[in-house]
Amino acid sequence: MYKLKAPLTKDKIGKLRTGEALVYDGILYTARDQAHRRFAELIKKNKKLPIDLKGQIIYYCGPNPAAPGKIIGACGPTTSQRMDRFAPALMKAGVLGMVGKGERSPDVVRAIKKYRAVYFATYAGCGALLSRYVKNKKIVCFEDLGTEAVFALNVSNFPLLVAVDCMGGSIYDERR
Amino acid sequence: MRIIGHKILKRAVYALVTRANTELRSDVLRALKQAQSREKSALAKSALKAILENAAVAKKEKLAICQDTGLPVVFLELGQKVFVKGDIIDIIGRAIEEGYKKSYFRASIQKDALSRSHRPSYGPVIVHTDIVRGNKIKITLLPKGFGCENKAQVKMFAPTAAVAEIEDFVVAAVKQAGASACPPYVVGVGIGGTQDLACLLAKRALLLPIDKRNKSKNIAILEQRLNKRINTLGIGPFGYGGKTTSLAVKIKTYPTHIAGLPVAVNISCHALRSAAIFI
Ligand code: SF4
Numbered sequence: 001m002y003k004l005k006a007p008l009t010k011d012k013i014g015k016l017r018t019g020e021a022l023v024y025d026g027i028l029y030t031a032r033d034q035a036h037r038r039f040a041e042l043i044k045k046n047k048k049l050p051i052d053l054k055g056q057i058i059y060y061c062g063p064n065p066a067a068p069g070k071i072i073g074a075c076g077p078t079t080s081q082r083m084d085r086f087a088p089a090l091m092k093a094g095v096l097g098m099v100g101k102g103e104r105s106p107d108v109v110r111a112i113k114k115y116r117a118v119y120f121a122t123y124a125g126c127g128a129l130l131s132r133y134v135k136n137k138k139i140v141c142f143e144d145l146g147t148e149a150v151f152a153l154n155v156s157n158f159p160l161l162v163a164v165d166c167m168g169g170s171i172y173d174e175r176r
Numbered sequence: 177m178r179i180i181g182h183k184i185l186k187r188a189v190y191a192l193v194t195r196a197n198t199e200l201r202s203d204v205l206r207a208l209k210q211a212q213s214r215e216k217s218a219l220a221k222s223a224l225k226a227i228l229e230n231a232a233v234a235k236k237e238k239l240a241i242c243q244d245t246g247l248p249v250v251f252l253e254l255g256q257k258v259f260v261k262g263d264i265i266d267i268i269g270r271a272i273e274e275g276y277k278k279s280y281f282r283a284s285i286q287k288d289a290l291s292r293s294h295r296p297s298y299g300p301v302i303v304h305t306d307i308v309r310g311n312k313i314k315i316t317l318l319p320k321g322f323g324c325e326n327k328a329q330v331k332m333f334a335p336t337a338a339v340a341e342i343e344d345f346v347v348a349a350v351k352q353a354g355a356s357a358c359p360p361y362v363v364g365v366g367i368g369g370t371q372d373l374a375c376l377l378a379k380r381a382l383l384l385p386i387d388k389r390n391k392s393k394n395i396a397i398l399e400q401r402l403n404k405r406i407n408t409l410g411i412g413p414f415g416y417g418g419k420t421t422s423l424a425v426k427i428k429t430y431p432t433h434i435a436g437l438p439v440a441v442n443i444s445c446h447a448l449r450s451a452a453i454f455i
Contacts, residue, residue, distance in 0.1 A: 062282060067280040075243050076242055101414070103415070123227075123230065125358035125447040127243035128239040129234075144295055161219075171416060171417075
């Protein structure tokens with residue numbers, strides 16, 4: 001199976017095709033509804049973001065806390081749809097990859113094509129299993145949001161499936 | 177009168193918290209395994225394999241099956257001949273909050289639905305109470321994830337509506353959920369009552385063992401027909417396409433008014449978690 005290694009580049013993205021399963025080594029930044037809202041507000045006001053999003057992968061995830069002796073609790077994907085209203089602005093700010101579950105809006109698919117980005121799906125509802133691929137976790141910003149804060153997850157062999165490639169082809173269209 | 181101390185109640189609820197969140201229901205496990213042997217496509221097969229592997233990891237390592245440990249919904253059936261020392265709803269709520277915290281589950285509750293200004297917390301939970309005969313307490317915990325709760329729908333049909341219209345509504349609700357709510361689904365349907373009761377019936381339908389046939393022949397046939405229709409949608413495990421979009425459709429009914437026919441759909445993801453205990 002193909003191993004995608006950070007950093008993500010337009011070149012690497014250009015070779016990925018919808019439906020392809022791969023594994024990823026590198027950083028995933030978690031962000032869900034409230035973190036997206038904050039990022040989008042800062043971008044709108046032309047303010048500096050707490051992290052540089054250029055070339056990064058955003059993982060739609062609100063992890064469970066780590067039990068003693070563990071790195072993280074269950075940490076599967078949340079519904080991507082809810083981030084659709086913010087995703088184009090984040091791609092404009094440099095995000096190249098997104099990881100979540102389920103369909104994206106036509107607007108997001110257009111933005112993926114425009115910015116030559118990629119949307120991955122990972123095992124939906126399999127948070128326990130996915131916790132095994134996390135090597136370490138660091139809080140990055142928005143700590144007050146609890147599980148909705150931004151964490152940098154350093155992952156290895158993290159399972160991904162190309163759900164929308166940079167040409168705009170979607171796995172969710174093909175099935176019907 | 178049978179008297180139950182708050183410690184016994186607390187311990188029982190606490191046990192439910194870990195069981196519901198870390199052990200996938202055996203009926204759901206069975207249905208997933210059957211689905212795995214039915215599926216032909218490699219993607220569908222690998223999705224089901226991941227789901228089953230996840231359930232095994234969660235059970236073994238006492239991890240939450242899903243990071244969304246849900247909004248804990250409690251169904252309390254309180255025997256008329258039981259007396260609980262203390263505020264029973266409060267004891268249950270606190271025991272769940274404590275159980276979640278000590279199990280390192282996620283705090284997912286936003287205290288102010290509108291301003292969203294609070295740090296997510298473990299409570300308050302939701303408790304539905306029924307007073308029943310006898311001297312026992314039955315507590316059922318359904319940690320309801322919101323990926324699928326967001327796909328719930330309700331519609332007030334005319335009393336003269338054809339069954340086919342109701343079927344179309346249920347199938348359309350699942351189609352709209354698409355790949356976003358972690359398929360394969362279990363689809364709960366509530367028919368009758370008032371608008372609010374229909375919603376509750378749909379949720380309660382998710383507590384029924386999915387491989388047990390409905391006692392009413394007509395309803396059993398309707399459940400099977402709906403399940404077949406939903407499985408022709410082709411959404412499949414994880415939404416990657418396949419034969420298994422729904423593991424089962426479960427229906428609960430109640431008498432209703434001559435002027436109406438409320439129908440509600442409550443979808444559950446494949447991580448259908450619930451646990452019950454008698455005290
Ligand atoms: S829909 Fe269910 S399985 Fe999917 S993330 Fe939510 S709780 Fe977990």
